Amino acid sequence: MQSYHQKFVDALGADLVLLGEEVERYCRDWHGDVTTGAIAVLRPRSTEDVSKAVRVCAELGVAIVPQGGNTGLVLGATPDAPESQVVLSLERMNAIRRIDADDFSAVVEAGAILSEFKDKVEEAGMFFPLALGAQGSCRIGGNVSTNAGGINVLRYGMTRELVLGLEVVLPDGSVFEGLSTLRKDNRGIDLKQLFIGAEGTLGIITAVAVKLMPMPDQVATALLGLNALDDVIALYRRARRDCCDLLSAFEFMPPLAFTLAREAMPDLAMPMSDDHPAYALLEISGSGLVNVSDLMERFLEGVMGDGLVVDGVVATSKAQSRNLWLFREGMNEGQAKRGPHLRTDVSVPLSRVADFVRDAQKAVYDALPDCVCVSYGHVGDGNVHLNVLPPGDLPRSEIDARIYKAKKIINEVLDSYHGSISAEHGIGRLKRSDFDTRLSEVRRKLLAAVKTAIDPDLWMNPGCQLSFARD
Known part of the structure; x- marks a missing residue:
């Protein structure tokens, strides 16, 4: 690993490369449940820096885990192969390139913190409706990469519906320049949609063009x-x-x-x-x-x-x-x-939310009577967070066993409702197995075709969403 360190510094400059103990905070998940490692953390300041970093990683045969604010809940930005992966943090790319009140749009770099961007938009008399509990820490690029939801989905939709255009560095280092703010553009396949919700598996989002709304006064x-x-x-x-x-x-x-x-x-x-x-x-x-x-x-x-x-x-x-x-x-x-617990993020048809909560909680309590269920969520979009809290005084192995069993029970009830195992958090690495076992063969082939067409060498966030074998 030491040889990699010097090669990154020589190629990118010491300013863009973090090594040693400084790497650790980028390799810990939001809740502190998982801590891993990485060869290095790359911190570009521009799209050109990102492009250069991607090319260097390809030359060295090193995979990239893109990271925004690292506030995700499914390990999508947490490296899982410390000896062969780097974290590429977008935190320095936080500029707001423009806010256009007449066009009801803005262009912002991927590393901008959501709440700070919202404040700047408000100063311009406009409103960006994405609202999350982590908005003081999460970053725009991560919001787009995970297709974040939040409390305003009912009226304004998921992040996908707020995006007008993207700038993306592709796995070969080339740049997809698609920062248009046009509302109507019917020139074939809408390529930006490939990268929204892809969790960094197809490329690195470096800037986003978004819709703005009138400020609700x-x-x-x-x-x-x-x-x-x-x-x-x-x-x-x-x-x-x-x-x-x-x-x-x-x-x-x-x-x-x-x-x-x-x-x-x-x-x-x-x-x-x-x-x-x-x-x-x-x-x-x-x-x-x-x-x-x-x-x-x-x-x-x-x-x-x-x-x-x-x-x-x-x-x-x-x-x-x-x-x-x-x-x-x-x-x-x-x-x-209260300690380690199961956090779920599922969705069912709106009309069946109450039935699902009732059936899933009963199934959990029947099997795990010493656990506590906490069900809450966004009624208007069918999103339920049915969490399960084991007794906090149990040994960690028994807590983990209850969490695993509760997840299996809830997913089985969810399947009977034809629901989704991920309403807004994404798949990441945490839900990869559950996602994989529920894929139809046709959907699997389509996802594999997109991945291998854009990232044939499998450099981008390997292990996230789906596993592909690298030669």
Whole structure:
């Protein structure tokens, strides 16, 4: 490995190459569950640097693991062969090349942190709707590479639907220059779509052209208590009908969410009773001549008058709105504090969310009665996070055994619902086996054909999504 070190420094310059102990933080996953290693970390400052780094790696026979903010949850940016892989971090490529309010678009480099980009867009009077719990750390290139979801998918779609164009360094070092901001361009196959959600297996995204929206200057947020998860689904149906496209977020949570959130954030003020069987957190937003507050008020009058909602609170300030969302975000931290656990990210048809949660939780409790299920997610897009928390005082081997068994049980129920094992997190290395066993032969052939056509030497993120044998 030492010989590689000097070759990278000689070819790229010491400024672009990290070695030794500095490599470790790039080889640890977001939750700290997995720590590996790499020959080196390459940190380019420009697209030209990335192209040169890719060519050097090809000459040395070294594979590349592209990395943005390293906030992924499926080990997609974590190297798994330390002796033959480098991490290529895009963190230095963080420039916003332009924001065009008249065109409702922006061009931003892959290493830009999502929240910082959103702030700059807001300063220009515009809005970029991608919203994630990790937005203070995740980077635009990673969002695109994983086709990130988040809380605003209901209204604005996944990241894929926000991308107008891409700049990508291909496995041979050439650059695909596709940073167009055209909304309508029907010149054959839309090549940028190949790289969105590919998790760096086909090339390295270096810049992105994205859609911008008018800034919502009116936002109404409500936390509502209901008698059952089935009522949450009925409420969503009403909200979609009555609030139409102004409904920007609709989340469901169990009562345990509040306990978990306060375990992580003891100072959180409980806004309402925490003993209802189910909760919905919804948000309506708009701008211009729309009266969002009036719409929320009339909607809640209707659903509470009909008995669908039994309790609720509406935020009267940005601070109160933020407090409500902290319960949704804080429950993730609370689960982490309880120790290693199963984190799932699945999707089923919207109409079957309640049935799936009920069936999957029953199957887990029947087999693992000492575990705790925590089910929550984005009702509007069928995305359920059904997590399983083993007792924290067990030996690690027994915890891991319960996690493995719970995953198998949930996936079996999911298969009966014709759902997806990954709604928004991607496949990475963590879900590769589950993904592989569920592929039809036709889909497998198509994926292999795309991979080998663009990356015939299999340099790009090997082991991510699917395994291909290297000669």
